[in-house]
Amino acid sequence: MCAKEQNHSPPTDPSRAASGLGPTSLPLYAQVKKHLIHRVLSGEWKPGERLPNEAQIAEGYGLSLGTIRKAIREMVSEGLVARWPGRGTFVTSHGPGGHRPFRFNCVHRDDGERMAGQPTRYLDSRHDRAGERAAAGLATDADDPVAVVVRLRELEGQPVLVETTYLAEAHCPGAHKLLWEGQPNSIYQILEQNYGILVTRVEEKVRARAATENESSLLEIPASAPVLEVERTAFSLSGERVEWRTIVCDTEQYHYLNQQNR
Amino acid sequence: MCAKEQNHSPPTDPSRAASGLGPTSLPLYAQVKKHLIHRVLSGEWKPGERLPNEAQIAEGYGLSLGTIRKAIREMVSEGLVARWPGRGTFVTSHGPGGHRPFRFNCVHRDDGERMAGQPTRYLDSRHDRAGERAAAGLATDADDPVAVVVRLRELEGQPVLVETTYLAEAHCPGAHKLLWEGQPNSIYQILEQNYGILVTRVEEKVRARAATENESSLLEIPASAPVLEVERTAFSLSGERVEWRTIVCDTEQYHYLNQQNR
DNA sequence: CAGTGGTCTAGACCACATC
DNA sequence: ATGTGGTCTAGACCACTGA
Numbered sequence: 156m157c158a159k160e161q162n163h164s165p166p167t168d169p170s171r172a173a174s175g176l177g178p179t180s181l182p183l184y185a186q187v188k189k190h191l192i193h194r195v196l197s198g199e200w201k202p203g204e205r206l207p208n209e210a211q212i213a214e215g216y217g218l219s220l221g222t223i224r225k226a227i228r229e230m231v232s233e234g235l236v237a238r239w240p241g242r243g244t245f246v247t248s249h250g251p252g253g254h255r256p257f258r259f260n261c262v263h264r265d266d267g268e269r270m271a272g273q274p275t276r277y278l279d280s281r282h283d284r285a286g287e288r289a290a291a292g293l294a295t296d297a298d299d300p301v302a303v304v305v306r307l308r309e310l311e312g313q314p315v316l317v318e319t320t321y322l323a324e325a326h327c328p329g330a331h332k333l334l335w336e337g338q339p340n341s342i343y344q345i346l347e348q349n350y351g352i353l354v355t356r357v358e359e360k361v362r363a364r365a366a367t368e369n370e371s372s373l374l375e376i377p378a379s380a381p382v383l384e385v386e387r388t389a390f391s392l393s394g395e396r397v398e399w400r401t402i403v404c405d406t407e408q409y410h411y412l413n414q415q416n417r
Numbered sequence: 418m419c420a421k422e423q424n425h426s427p428p429t430d431p432s433r434a435a436s437g438l439g440p441t442s443l444p445l446y447a448q449v450k451k452h453l454i455h456r457v458l459s460g461e462w463k464p465g466e467r468l469p470n471e472a473q474i475a476e477g478y479g480l481s482l483g484t485i486r487k488a489i490r491e492m493v494s495e496g497l498v499a500r501w502p503g504r505g506t507f508v509t510s511h512g513p514g515g516h517r518p519f520r521f522n523c524v525h526r527d528d529g530e531r532m533a534g535q536p537t538r539y540l541d542s543r544h545d546r547a548g549e550r551a552a553a554g555l556a557t558d559a560d561d562p563v564a565v566v567v568r569l570r571e572l573e574g575q576p577v578l579v580e581t582t583y584l585a586e587a588h589c590p591g592a593h594k595l596l597w598e599g600q601p602n603s604i605y606q607i608l609e610q611n612y613g614i615l616v617t618r619v620e621e622k623v624r625a626r627a628a629t630e631n632e633s634s635l636l637e638i639p640a641s642a643p644v645l646e647v648e649r650t651a652f653s654l655s656g657e658r659v660e661w662r663t664i665v666c667d668t669e670q671y672h673y674l675n676q677q678n679r
Numbered sequence: 680c681a682g683t684g685g686t687c688t689a690g691a692c693c694a695c696a697t698c
Numbered sequence: 699a700t701g702t703g704g705t706c707t708a709g710a711c712c713a714c715t716g717a
Contacts (some may be wrong), residue, residue, distance in 0.1 A: 182705060219707045224684085232494075234679045239683045241715030259677055291479075299681060356678040362668035363625035363643040381625040381643035406624035410648075413675050415521055416618040417496045444686060470702060481688045486703085502703045503696035 172312040182323060184314060187216055188226035192235065195246055195353075201346045202248035206236065209244075234258070234355055235392065249343035249354065256341065259357045259387075262316060262404055262413045270313055270409075271313060272310060272340055278348075278373075279305040280335035289321040290370035292388045292399030304342070314374050315409060320400040328395075344399065345391070353392040360386045361411055366403070374405045383411060424607035427441060434533070449478055450488035456622040457508055458614075464609045465511035466499065467588060471506075479511075497654065510606035511616065512628055518603065521619045521649075522673065524578060524666055525674045532570060532671075533579060534602055540635075541567040542597035544586075551583035556663030565605070569635055576636050582662040590616060590669045605651070607658065615654040622648045623673055628665070638667045645673060 175205070181189070181241045187203040191212075200206055206227075212221045227244060230236045237254040238244040248255055257271035264270075277382070301321045315349040320342060322330045327350045339345055346352040365379040374382070383406050389398040442448070447465045453474075462468055467475070475485045489506060492498045499516040500506040509516055519533035526532075544564045545582075552559040570578040582604060584592045589612045601607055608614040627641040645668050647678070651660040666673070 184705075210683095221708090221711095222706060225705085227684095238684065239715080240713070241682075243683060258679070261675070261677075262450075271700095303518070356676070359675045359677070361623055361645065361664075361673040361675065364668070365643050365647040381627050383623065383625040383645075406626070411623040413523070413623065414618070415523075415621070415623045417494070417520070446686075464680060472702095479688095483689090487686085489703095500703065501696080502694070505696095505702060601710075 167244070169198055183218060184222045184225040184229075187218065187223060188210075190216075191226060191230065192392065195235070196351075197352060199228075200246050202246045202353065203252055204246055205242075205245040205248060216352070235353070243271070247353070247355070249347055251344075252394055259389075260352075261385075261411050261413060262402070262409055264310065264315075265408055265410060269312070270310065273308055273310050273315075275338070275340050276307040276309065277335065277338045278302070280331045282331050285321060285323075288386075289399050292386060292389070293321065293323050293396045295323055295396075302327065302329075302334065304331065304334050315404065317370055317373050317403040318400055319322050319403075320396050320398060322346075323396075326350065326391075326395065341412070348359070352397055354389045355392045356390040356399060358388045362386075366405075368404050374403075375408075376405045380405065382406070385411065419613070444467055445480060446484045446487040446491075449474075450491055451478065453488060453492065454477075454626070454654065457497070458613075462501075462508050464508045465512060465514055466621055467504075468506040468508070469678060478636050497615070503526060507587045507619070509615070511609055513606070515606075520617075521646075521651075521677060522620070523673050524664070524671055526572065526577075526671050530572070532533040532572065535570055535572050535577075537602050538569040538571065539597060541565070542593045544593050547583060549650075550566065551661045553584065554648060554657045555585050557585055557587070557658075564589065564591075564596065566593065566596050577666065579632055579635050579656045580662055581665075584660050585658075586609075586639060588612065588653075588657065604660070612660055616651045616659060618652040620650045620652070624648075628667075632665050636665075636667045638669070642667065644668070647673065 167348045171288060189370065194200065206212070209220055209223050209227070214219045227236065227238070229276045231238060234245055234247055236244050245254070249256055260269060260271050262270045281303050285293060285295060285297055285299050287297050289301060290299065301323055304320040306318045306320070307314055308318060308350065323336045330345070332343060333349060334342065337345065344356060362384050363381055364384055366374065366376060366382045368378065369384060371378050372379060385402040385404070386402045387402065389397055391397045456462065471482055471489070471526055472483050475482045478485065489498065489500070492499060495508055498506050498508055504679060506515065507671070509527055511518055520535050521593045522531060524532045542566050545563060547555060547559055547561050547563045549559050550561060552561065563585055566582040569576055570580060589608065589609065592607070593610060596604065597608060599607065605616045608616060624646050625643055628636065628638060628644045630640065632644060633640045633642060645666045647664040647666070649662045654658045
């Protein structure tokens with residue numbers, strides 16, 4: 156007789172431990188993972204906060220430790236939580252105290268220095284319609300309202316990146332004003348703290364093209380010089396397209412770094 | 418009394434199961450992984466071949482199943498082996514029957530089609546000195562001998578990529594001749610089959626620059642048009658820099674795709 | 680010191696692939 | 699039918715963290 160009244164039971168296939176059913180259903184650890192993600196999304200544990208320890212979670216679900224460990228291990232590998240032996244398991248945050256801030260920034264200076272956390276100059280932050288490209292990236296309509304934010308990122312006084320970010324108003328109402336007022340270094344931190352949106356995955360398409368007039372003046376490079384353009388679509392934990400941004404970069408002294416081992 | 422005579426014991430900390438020692442040493446699963454990698458490198462199981470099943474490996478090391486599973490799981494996540502339930506565990510291969518061939522190719526057509534396995538036209542394959550850039554990528558000397566291979570990759574009759582590959586003679590003697598004669602689609606397959614080198618990790622630096630005269634004529638684009646240049650360093654399983662290549666691409670209809678969730 | 684996650688064991692049953 | 703990896707359990711001990 157264990158205390159099992161206020162359990163958080165997995166969403167599907169609730170009975171199983173004793174009965175031999177559940178042939179077509181997900182493995183238990185996957186159900187637990189799904190449910191834990193749901194609990195993170197619901198705000199039960201906010202970014203930066205600690206989850207209960209494994210034993211407590213295991214008891215809560217009436218499952219074995221190993222099963223819970225496997226669920227959490229997958230969440231770790233997906234960057235959703237981070238764990239430290241002796242301390243606990245924490246919801247990932249893009250915020251100041253967060254684990255691996257700016258982890259999606261691939262632009263590096265040729266000496267290896269990464270573009271992360273450097274000062275950011277806000278050039279514009281307005282309300283607008285999405286337009287064709289952003290609409291395609293966000294999988295919405297070209298006439299849908301978005302916040303458009305244009306920023307210049309600098310390293311040691313030199314302009315390096317022009318970032319133009321589109322945030323769907325549907326997900327982040329009023330973001331253009333919030334961003335203009337706060338001028339934060341990390342947009343994802345704002346999405347976390349003000350809208351409860353966790354960015355956990357991005358998809359980037361990289362191309363080469365000639366710089367526009369505006370870009371060449373901002374980046375202090377010759378007119379029509381070749382620049383790298385990164386189109387990033389950011390996905391929230393629940394899989395929605397939350398942000399589309401273009402990153403334009405002169406690659407005379409910088410490059411886009413990608414390391415693969417899978 | 419178990420049969421433990423002809424065991425493959427882990428390289429360090431050989432006694433442990435019964436004695437309580439081994440405080441500063443690697444976890445057992447890490448030792449097993451290291452040793453299994455050593456056995457793959459030694460050619461005990463060649464690319465495409467099947468490893469013994471978990472129980473046999475576990476018995477061989479005198480360890481528990483779970484420990485071996487964890488070791489192999491890490492090897493899977495590093496792309497070194499692949500496993501299928503009911504079939505077994507196989508050493509990864511870039512060859513024709515291999516698991517995820519061309520998995521390092523990030524260039525996609527804008528409609529999503531990936532550059533993988535398409536016909537390749539060999540333009541040159543010669544013996545030469547490395548030169549400064551390749552030497553930096555291979556971490557050797559500019560005067561060291563290399564095989565230089567220049568290839569044009571096409572999709573549906575249209576030229577898409579110019580690939581220039583540098584292979585250190587020290588690792589792959591005579592490669593330029595071998596490649597010219599075989600003109601294979603995948604260089605990594607040749608490295609596997611002829612030199613026993615497994616490419617398991619690559620590092621790519623992406624830049625934008627103007628096309629050279631030669632490139633613009635090969636790719637049938639205007640002179641000095643902006644092109645994407647990918648510099649790839651390929652690492653062998655043992656961590657050596659085996660190949661350095663540049664991939665030059667017109668990104669009018671193609672892009673370099675990178676998906677991240679960590 | 681108590682609490683955390685990390686490692687490891689020795690079993691059990693299952694779905695799946697192959698013959 | 700046999701063999702494979704995948705899941706799951708119920709314990710044990712360890713190293714590390716923080717108060």
